[in-house]
Amino acid sequence: MPPAAPSPILRRRRLGLELRRLREAASLTGDQVIERIGWASASKLSRLENGRSRPDPQDIGTLLDLYGADQALREELLGITGAAGDMRGWLKNFPAMTEQQRGFAELETGCAEISEYNPVLVPGLLQTSGYAQLRILSARQVDEGAGEPEQGEEPTTEVQARLARQSLLTREPDAPQYTAVLDEAALGRRAGPPDVLREQLVQLCELALLPNVTLHVLLRDTQVGNWYLPPTAFSLYRFADPLDPETIAIEGGFTDVMSTESIALNRYKVVFEWLCTAALSASDTHSWLIEATGRLTEATPPSTVTFGPTTAPTQRRRDSGRLTDR
Missing domain, CATH: 3.30.870 (Endonuclease; Chain A)
Known part of the structure; x- marks a missing residue:
């Protein structure tokens, strides 16, 4: 069965929202944070706040120190950081997942x-x-x-x-x-x-x-x-x-x-x-x-749907989109 815990991706989004909230509460801009911490890339903080990168516990600890997070919040967010990085363990629950x-x-x-x-x-x-x-x-x-x-x-x-x-x-x-x-x-x-x-x-x-x-x-x-x-x-x-x-x-x-x-x-x-x-x-x-x-009677002949090659039907106009991904 899939795990009841949220996925690492959701954990990253949650962590990003909390980091942004703490930065704004500290009245700091992204550029000011980058300058004080000494990170080489200005996009690193943006990726963390938007949940688009795997968080490093040491980086998160540095940010929490800068923002003055209390001990309880610090422990909570570092715990979320660990869950946000465990992508391999989470994917084991979905061996067939595309x-x-x-x-x-x-x-x-x-x-x-x-x-x-x-x-x-x-x-x-x-x-x-x-x-x-x-x-x-x-x-x-x-x-x-x-x-x-x-x-x-x-x-x-x-x-x-x-x-x-x-x-x-x-x-x-x-x-x-x-x-x-x-x-x-x-x-x-x-x-x-x-x-x-x-x-x-x-x-x-x-x-x-x-x-x-x-x-x-x-x-x-x-x-x-x-x-x-x-x-x-x-x-x-x-x-x-x-x-x-x-x-x-x-x-x-x-x-x-x-x-x-x-x-x-x-x-x-x-x-x-x-x-x-x-x-x-x-x-x-x-x-x-x-x-x-x-x-739908049981006498209906079985369908001929297969996994083999398909031939596109003749179209009078090209479709603009499809709703099939779900």
């Missing part, structure tokens, strides 16, 4: 609460291997049609990496509270062959029974708020440690954006509340999933 999936795993680990919405896909934490495989292969067709170079990871490795994250939902004893709003389009016949969709629906029915999982289906013709249309998929992360900054991941096709900025977080929290209110209740969603499963 670089693309690692960013999501780093956010999910250590979470107390995860809230997700996707207008076209089942979120990665809920996908079956067949649904995940189909999403990966369909995305590669777009890349091939656009003349993009062949991707480095094998599809089987990408599927394993995606599934490796899912043990988070059944982790004992501290599985996060997970809530997802699934758009009906993500489970419609356009999303995949009937046997793949049926397997996905069965898994959703089972996951919906977990005490820490709440699923809502948003029907295609349901009004959200005052005719609000959510433009992108997004995920909200609240961590077990209340001092770790809440984070939002906004999925924008080819590029994902992650932020801890409070204004953006509050806006998406409002949107998620609207979505939950508009969608079916948890009990009605479970009934809907059961009925949708029944409509």
